[in-house]
Amino acid sequence: MVNSYPHQRNCSQPDRTVHRALCRDSIAASLLLISTALTACGLGCASSHRIAPVLLFAGTGASPNDVAAIETILDNSHLDYSTVNSFQLNGMTEPRISGYRLLIVPGGNFVKMGNSLTASTAANVRNAVNSGMNYLGICAGGFLAGRFPASYNSFNLSSGVQFGFYFPETNGNVPGHVSELYGFRPEVGPQYETHKATVRITTPEGPALDQYWESGPQFAGWGEVVGKYPDGTPAIVEGSVGKGWIILSGVHPEAPESWRRGMVFNTAVSDDTAYARMLIFAAFNRTNLAHYLRPIRFGL
Numbered sequence: 001m002v003n004s005y006p007h008q009r010n011c012s013q014p015d016r017t018v019h020r021a022l023c024r025d026s027i028a029a030s031l032l033l034i035s036t037a038l039t040a041c042g043l044g045c046a047s048s049h050r051i052a053p054v055l056l057f058a059g060t061g062a063s064p065n066d067v068a069a070i071e072t073i074l075d076n077s078h079l080d081y082s083t084v085n086s087f088q089l090n091g092m093t094e095p096r097i098s099g100y101r102l103l104i105v106p107g108g109n110f111v112k113m114g115n116s117l118t119a120s121t122a123a124n125v126r127n128a129v130n131s132g133m134n135y136l137g138i139c140a141g142g143f144l145a146g147r148f149p150a151s152y153n154s155f156n157l158s159s160g161v162q163f164g165f166y167f168p169e170t171n172g173n174v175p176g177h178v179s180e181l182y183g184f185r186p187e188v189g190p191q192y193e194t195h196k197a198t199v200r201i202t203t204p205e206g207p208a209l210d211q212y213w214e215s216g217p218q219f220a221g222w223g224e225v226v227g228k229y230p231d232g233t234p235a236i237v238e239g240s241v242g243k244g245w246i247i248l249s250g251v252h253p254e255a256p257e258s259w260r261r262g263m264v265f266n267t268a269v270s271d272d273t274a275y276a277r278m279l280i281f282a283a284f285n286r287t288n289l290a291h292y293l294r295p296i297r298f299g300l
Contacts, residue, residue: 052080053101054284057141059086061112062105066138069254070106073277079284086116094124094131102134102284105141107214107252114144114153125155130242136283139216142248146222157241158222166218166229166250168197198263201227201235201251204290209275210267211235212259216250223248224291236279238289245286247279 054074058067067083074081081104084092097103103125105113114122129135135157137145146163148154199213203226219225219234223246227236236249252259253276257269265272282289 051099052082054079054081055097055100055103056081056083057089057103057105057113058083059089059113060116061109061114061140063108063140065259066106066108066252066254069252069256070104070138070276070280072256073254073273073280077277077280079280086113089125090118090121092121092124094127097124098128098131098133100128100133102136102280103128104136104280104283105138105144107139107141107216110140110143110154111152113140114148117153119153122153122155126157129155129157129244129246132243134245134283134286135241135247136280137246137248138254139214139250139252142217142219142250145246145248146217146219157246159241161222163217163219163222166213166216166233166235167195168199168213168230196259196263198265199235199251200230202230203227203236204292209253209272210265211251211253211272212255212263212265213251216252217248218250219248224294226289226291227251228292238282238291245283247283247289249279252276253279 056067056070056074058064071081071083082100089097125135135145135155137143143163144154145157146154147156147158147160148162196212196214198210200208201211202208216235218229219237223234223237223239225234225236226238226247227234227249229235229250235251236247238245238247240246253272255269255272260269281287
């Protein structure tokens with residue numbers, strides 16, 4: 001036998017106006033309490049009775065696999081964090097967002113991620129960064145830091161620069177495999193598929209690293225270049241926006257071993273994840289990483 005709650009029994013008596021009104025009030029109050037409890041848990045579970053320093057976006061469009069990969073690195077680094085979904089982030093005020101030291105936006109479907117947030121939320125994030133919150137964008141999170149066309153929503157932390165896709169193309173064909181990691185097929189190129197591949201990332205210091213790439217962006221036109229794709233276009237960049245510090249990556253150094261199936265890497269997973277940890281702490285601590293010098297232009 002299914003048990004019923006008192007307000008459900010009241011609702012079953014349609015001839016009593018008072019009971020119907022009480023039912024509506026009870027349901028509304030219950031939903032409000034549930035919503036408040038869920039919001040508090042989502043933003044406070046990782047750190048009791050205080051705001052965790054890191055806020056990890058896990059809302060609409062974010063890849064659950066990438067969120068989990070980042071959480072693993074944060075947990076292993078003993079860095080307190082909270083996760084936030086789209087509904088919760090839309091309900092946060094600018095001062096509350098500014099209370100976090102670092103916002104991490106992972107890979108996923110950047111169109112769905114952006115469109116799940118209101119224009120005022122995007123402005124709140126942008127203002128929070130200008131006021132001193134730091135930002136780490138990985139793949140889709142990197143796209144969201146740029147400008148989007150008018151019909152889409154982004155954080156536009158790049159002062160109007162719109163980032164394009166990087167493709168390791170060979171005669172117009174994307175090498176690698178069609179990816180099923182994110183579970184969607186955005187129109188990202190002539191093949192209209194999401195592709196994954198191994199790309200070699202070079203940095204000014206240290207050895208080159210084979211990194212996991214999945215239809216990620218390149219960041220020409222913004223920031224200091226920390227890492228380059230094989231063709232020299234910016235793969236990882238850093239820069240300041242107001243009082244905030246931003247690091248953007250078009251590749252996934254946080255990718256676990258399971259993402260590498262069927263692919264060849266000359267870099268150990270532990271080396272790539274160590275690099276991901278370094279990027280997280282560089283964004284957290286506003287560390288200026290070694291970067292390529294900009295070419296000197298001589299005018300007439």
